[in-house]
Amino acid sequence: MSGSSRALARAGSLQPSMADLAETLWSFARCRYGRAPRSRSALERWQAQQVLAHLAWVLPRSPYTRERFRSVGGDPARWRELPVLDKAGMMANFSRLNTADVDRDQALAVALAADRARDFVPRLHGLTVGLSSGTSGNRGLFLASQSENNQWSGVALAKLLPGSPWAVHRIALLHRANSHLYQGLGSGRLQFRYFDLLQPWTRLLSAVQDYQPSVLIAPPSALRLLADAVAASALTLRHPLRRVVSVAEVLEPLDRAHIERALGVRVDIAYIATEGFIASSCRAGGLHLNEDLLLVEKDWVDRAHRTFVPIITDFRRRVVPVIRYRLDDLLTLREQPCSCGSPAALLESIQGRCDDVFRLGEVVVFPDFVRQALMHSSAEIVEYRAVQTAPRRVEATVSVPDAALAHAGTIARAVEANLLRVFAELGAAAPTVSVQVERAASEVLTRDKVRRIRCALPD
Numbered sequence: 001m002s003g004s005s006r007a008l009a010r011a012g013s014l015q016p017s018m019a020d021l022a023e024t025l026w027s028f029a030r031c032r033y034g035r036a037p038r039s040r041s042a043l044e045r046w047q048a049q050q051v052l053a054h055l056a057w058v059l060p061r062s063p064y065t066r067e068r069f070r071s072v073g074g075d076p077a078r079w080r081e082l083p084v085l086d087k088a089g090m091m092a093n094f095s096r097l098n099t100a101d102v103d104r105d106q107a108l109a110v111a112l113a114a115d116r117a118r119d120f121v122p123r124l125h126g127l128t129v130g131l132s133s134g135t136s137g138n139r140g141l142f143l144a145s146q147s148e149n150n151q152w153s154g155v156a157l158a159k160l161l162p163g164s165p166w167a168v169h170r171i172a173l174l175h176r177a178n179s180h181l182y183q184g185l186g187s188g189r190l191q192f193r194y195f196d197l198l199q200p201w202t203r204l205l206s207a208v209q210d211y212q213p214s215v216l217i218a219p220p221s222a223l224r225l226l227a228d229a230v231a232a233s234a235l236t237l238r239h240p241l242r243r244v245v246s247v248a249e250v251l252e253p254l255d256r257a258h259i260e261r262a263l264g265v266r267v268d269i270a271y272i273a274t275e276g277f278i279a280s281s282c283r284a285g286g287l288h289l290n291e292d293l294l295l296v297e298k299d300w301v302d303r304a305h306r307t308f309v310p311i312i313t314d315f316r317r318r319v320v321p322v323i324r325y326r327l328d329d330l331l332t333l334r335e336q337p338c339s340c341g342s343p344a345a346l347l348e349s350i351q352g353r354c355d356d357v358f359r360l361g362e363v364v365v366f367p368d369f370v371r372q373a374l375m376h377s378s379a380e381i382v383e384y385r386a387v388q389t390a391p392r393r394v395e396a397t398v399s400v401p402d403a404a405l406a407h408a409g410t411i412a413r414a415v416e417a418n419l420l421r422v423f424a425e426l427g428a429a430a431p432t433v434s435v436q437v438e439r440a441a442s443e444v445l446t447r448d449k450v451r452r453i454r455c456a457l458p459d
Helices: 003-008 018-033 040-058 063-072 076-081 087-092 104-117 146-160 201-211 220-231 253-263 367-375 402-425
Strands: 127-131 141-144 169-175 190-196 215-218 243-246 267-273 276-281 287-289 294-302 307-314 322-326 329-333 346-353 358-360 363-365 383-390 393-400 432-439 453-455
Touching: 018 146, 040 076, 040 294, 063 076, 076 322, 104 127, 104 141, 141 146, 146 267, 146 276, 169 201, 169 220, 190 201, 201 220, 215 220, 220 243, 220 253, 243 253, 253 267, 253 367, 276 294, 276 307, 294 322, 346 367, 358 383, 363 402, 367 383, 367 402, 367 453, 393 402, 402 432
Parallel strands: 169 190, 169 215, 215 243, 243 267, 383 453, 393 432
Antiparallel strands: 127 141, 267 276, 276 287, 287 346, 294 307, 307 322, 307 329, 329 346, 358 363, 383 393
16 A cells, blocks of 8 residues: 555544453444334333433433433423433533533633544543534534443444454555544554545545445445546456445435446445434345434424434433434334344435425425436436525526437426426425536536535525
């Protein structure tokens, strides 16, 4: 491997001790092989017990959590009646919320300095510190003890690793920032390497070529570029990939099909937020809520279409308690049970953020409706974007191959017609729809999360 490749493809810098390794393996075994509830009712009873046991530990140690419980007379059994907490509320009360007596501003300064220095294992008072990507406008702050890191590593292995942990695995994480959560994954026959997406793509591609991963973990935008490189013979993987996992961005159906076709393997999903490991794909490919780690209440936005915003209670996280925390994502349940037999809720899709919803008068239009309208307009569309730029204006851009540019007018009219049809079916007054058809080109790797469906209206 060249010196530049070594600089780009850095392994986790924290080598686990024997005690850390033992805790990681125990967490792996409990998650993958532990006895799990087999029915939905049994799972819900077990979760309620876990939450109460967790609160018994958290309440004496988290001043802000005790303050929240005053609204229910201090009774832990009434935790479902607590007002929900959002990111702004969590950040405003972070110093009194965490159980390690860590000052928010000090932790934020450490995390920001580490992000600028590309140091991905910052520590404060023996705790690791992390930041969310901040695409929602509010950067989230994360603290974790070494024990929580160990347990996360075990859970991540159990849910993301194909086959046995004793086999030889070469895990590649392509991401904007390395996470301390992955630092304990590299040990012995299990190799882990981080590839920084802020580095030049050509050199990063060379580093991936040298490493020859068996497991790829990356945002869909990066996976698509890797798929393009494989298709163009700019990247040669000498052995078949054993697993490909999409993280950080919504995996669009268009991207999934393109990546799977080029890489020859199913694309799975790991839905991970600063506040918890929300969902992951099972062996059958179904995307399940990780209800063995957290309890998810559903704030229904559209019951008819099974769309909700999750309110999570994580009964594993102790340093920063996550109790009735409202995420800003739209999820859709699948009605049919999964063939894997798990009683955990099955998701049809992660639609995107709540503020990606179009608002046409009194009618809300969820991203999935817009996405499907665009995709079904023409089989020649290889990329798309749609933005609501004004209360009565939607702008769409679709990319097609050179050969399809001769039909650009037909494609544009089909896109406009499909969008207007969907808006009409939902009862919305017809907005002005502007459609641009452009030549498909190699995407420039972005530094932010890709959002193809976006509402740009002012708050």
